Amino acid sequence: MTYNWELPDWPDFKYSLADIETRLYAFALETGEITGILKSLPTEVREASLLEVMLSEAIKTSEIEGEFLSRQDVMSSIRNNLGLNETNEPVRDQKSKGIGALMVDVRKTYQEPLTFEKLWDWHKLLLGGSLRIRIGQWRSGEAPMQIISGSIGKEKIHFQAPPSERIAGEMTRFIQWFNETAPDGIKPISSAPVRAAIAHLYFETIHPFEDGNGRIGRAIAEKTLSQTLGRPVMMSLSRTIEADRKQYYSALEEAQKGNEITPWISYFAEVALLAQRESRQLIDFTLQKTHFFDSHKTQLNDRQTKVIQKMLEAGLKGFEGGMSAKKYMSVAKTSKATATRDLQALVEIGVFEASGGGRSIRYELIL
Numbered sequence: 001m002t003y004n005w006e007l008p009d010w011p012d013f014k015y016s017l018a019d020i021e022t023r024l025y026a027f028a029l030e031t032g033e034i035t036g037i038l039k040s041l042p043t044e045v046r047e048a049s050l051l052e053v054m055l056s057e058a059i060k061t062s063e064i065e066g067e068f069l070s071r072q073d074v075m076s077s078i079r080n081n082l083g084l085n086e087t088n089e090p091v092r093d094q095k096s097k098g099i100g101a102l103m104v105d106v107r108k109t110y111q112e113p114l115t116f117e118k119l120w121d122w123h124k125l126l127l128g129g130s131l132r133i134r135i136g137q138w139r140s141g142e143a144p145m146q147i148i149s150g151s152i153g154k155e156k157i158h159f160q161a162p163p164s165e166r167i168a169g170e171m172t173r174f175i176q177w178f179n180e181t182a183p184d185g186i187k188p189i190s191s192a193p194v195r196a197a198i199a200h201l202y203f204e205t206i207h208p209f210e211d212g213n214g215r216i217g218r219a220i221a222e223k224t225l226s227q228t229l230g231r232p233v234m235m236s237l238s239r240t241i242e243a244d245r246k247q248y249y250s251a252l253e254e255a256q257k258g259n260e261i262t263p264w265i266s267y268f269a270e271v272a273l274l275a276q277r278e279s280r281q282l283i284d285f286t287l288q289k290t291h292f293f294d295s296h297k298t299q300l301n302d303r304q305t306k307v308i309q310k311m312l313e314a315g316l317k318g319f320e321g322g323m324s325a326k327k328y329m330s331v332a333k334t335s336k337a338t339a340t341r342d343l344q345a346l347v348e349i350g351v352f353e354a355s356g357g358g359r360s361i362r363y364e365l366i367l
Helices: 018-040 043-064 071-082 094-108 116-127 164-180 192-206 213-229 237-243 245-255 262-296 302-313 325-332 336-348
Strands: 146-149 156-160 352-355 362-365
Touching (some): 018 192, 043 094, 043 262, 071 094, 094 116, 116 213, 156 245, 164 192, 192 245, 213 237, 237 245, 302 336
Antiparallel strands (some): 146 156
């Protein structure tokens, strides 16, 4: 198998935008609409939407790599790094602490040029607690860097990155390309999804670190989008990617076979467009939540508020299977009699809708 970096035209990527102009135009429209919506929102709703987007990106970029982090720890880390807590909330898990710090730094520094030092700092934030890999340094050694799947004895090699002795040179060229294609660079790429697609593919192909390349590569994609748009993006690429992880890896693998990358750019533009649309839904959902609590805050006791907040944390789809008396007892830490009484009260004031009967009765939240 010959990979893109082994070809004589590497990294002279070639592509045509003729078939995806409609998609790119739709992305630009979505971006403009979200910008307008954000400007019209109350400050607290805008901040809540931002936190939800950052939390989603942190959780989902980790899940793509098979890591499942505590939402509470990640949110605490994000809030700490944004300075939203008077005193830093404790974050027990080092990985949650690191990914939260990375998410905030990507947003705060999006306008800055990309440098070796910035990438090494991101790597330290992300994997600072690891003792088994080189942290904040390019990978080294003679063993090939391969992306492999399958059980022992039945491995399939999906991709092999350039050898470690080439990393410093490849990354020097990558960073030069990145900064030259920025809006104020000498070779600007005006389309945000196109530039982000190339940046992500280019970085993932070099695969400069021993671990963390996927998460940092997606952070680079976010930085690219933000730079080209001129503001921090209000979307979670990783949420959209994780929803169909198999297609993501398949598109990436195919793109790494040559330097004509039109199909990859088409795939990535679709991901960016879907991510923008999902962000608009999330903003609407955040606004609904705010209106909901404004309308019902005097009618809810502490137990009911806690349970409803827990349901809303699950996102647009809420709890799978709805709320039950048993779930209510677990979340609110209360007795069956109190749970039944609280649930009935929520139905009476129009907050919950009940379905089923007996032990199988379920309650759905009405927003």
